[in-house]
Amino acid sequence: MCGIVGIVGHSPVAPLILDALKRLEYRGYDSAGVATIEHGQLSRRRAEGKLVNLERRLKEEPLDGMIGIGHTRWATHGVPNETNAHPHFSDGVAIVHNGIIENFAELRDELTADGYVFTSQTDTEVVAHLVARELARGATPVEAAHNTLKRLEGAFALAIMFKGDEDMIVGARNGPPLAVGHGESEMFLGSDAIALAPFTNSITYLEDGDWAVVRRNSIAIYDMDGNKVHRKRQQSVGTSFLVDKGNHRHFMEKEIHEQPEVISHTLAHYLDFAGGKAKAFEMPFDFASIDRLSIAACGTAYLAGLISKYWFERYARLPVDIDIASEFRYREMPLSKSSGAMFVSQSGETADTLASLRYCRSGGLKIGSIVNVRESTIARESDAIFPTLAGPEIGVASTKAFTCQLSVLASLAVRAARERGAISADDERTLVRQLSEAPRYASQVLKLDQQIEKVARELAQVRHVLYLGRDTSYPLAMEGALKLKEISYIHAEGYAAGELKHGPIALIDESMPVIVIAPHDRVFEKTVSNMQEVAARGGRIILVTDQKGAKHATVKTMETIVLPDVPELIAPIVYALPIQMLAYFTAVFMGTDVDQPRNLAKSVTVE
């Protein structure tokens, strides 16, 4: 969602804030703004659209000042324009905000009745006015912030600056993350450690309900009752990553190409290749004694979880309930202590996934989570974490995080299978060997780029695409459709091939490409029958299969993308790549903003 930065520094802070915002732009890019205290006065520059517009504004009219706050926005309340861009001001108070103030309408009515005039359509502006009203009533800035926080409902992170105090920013967290960075006679606030990486890697993460008074030489953290609390200071890992595109046109392209390497790192973390075993490391629950595994996640992470259901059930004979987290959190599923709970999240901050985790925790379940950001809230609230070693993922559409999630889940499924006595030592050795081959096959698939680009040129001409698959290729069909619509804005749907005749077959005509994901696996023949049904109705088929599949598919296709023959277990990992590449090249042909597609954000910390 939105990104927040604050600096109490000892040199002009606006350029530094802009630098940090660039690292946070993946969180939102509808509009952006910076405010500083310049010659004793609050000043701000705001701009609609991408950060380059704000950068231009700051070049035209630079901001001075050694203290400041900045924001990159993903709109929730109010259209993305300059008036709604943060920071918001009210009588000497400046505020940036991430999240949603749920009781904002009630607060706005109350403040309007008190004579406060709203200049934006945002929920944030109520916070600025509330703080200003507290000051007008005689509160000190710190009291004003604290009293205001007590009135707010919802999930939010805030940074507040006061005209009369050039040595203080108040930060607060209730839901979305906020970190304090410690410098030499300077302090920082940021939505994540990556934003603060150029300044410091000494970080204190605020907990939910914390608020902090951040000054150049001190930081004090309080709970909502105003009691001082201690939060440990830690060295942030991963902040030294250089976040750039290298020789690639887009982060997404770079991240697709990094997959052989990061899948390999991730698998090596969980598997003992030489010994042919899944490694034993700390587990939140015992695979041998649980009778179900509950998995919840959002977006692409949910689809990784859905693929793993096939693996856990097939290899480990462990039943899996898999849910979209935004549904799971409210559907009042009865929890049994004999279940394990697992959450999958690249960012580790997705609000719905976090709420689902807390629901399971309140039911006494032990929690494991698969996260890419090890210092994230989901990681910190889990009994054990299973990191994906994908490195920072910047492209909004998830690629390498997905295949790393699959790598972790497959490794855990093998371990569960062993511990539940569902496979022999020989079986385990075979499965581990098969997984070890995934990076090599992934590299081979990257070489199909020219053919995939040719298919993408065709896809860029159409408005609707259907993806079909069975077994683990069914979630992959959904992932293919998700990727395509996210970045190319072409409408796409992923369906279980067997469901075709129950509805989507009505859509089939010569203008509708149907992408069929069908490795030559246990259900291949069934999928071929479904392809026949498409072909009989004039549908244009793009088949993604392997050498055996290409030989045995008896259907005329518009194009067949032939992958190497790979073991069934690793097919979803390997087949993810052509699916991603197809979406990527199509988006490039469509001329969309691949890394920052419209309306989307990388880390979704609101409901």
Ligand code: G6P
């Ligand atoms: C957003 C991103 C997706 C991601 C989903 C879940 O929608 O654009 O790429 O899959 O959130 O995010 P998480 O960080 O929990 O994996």
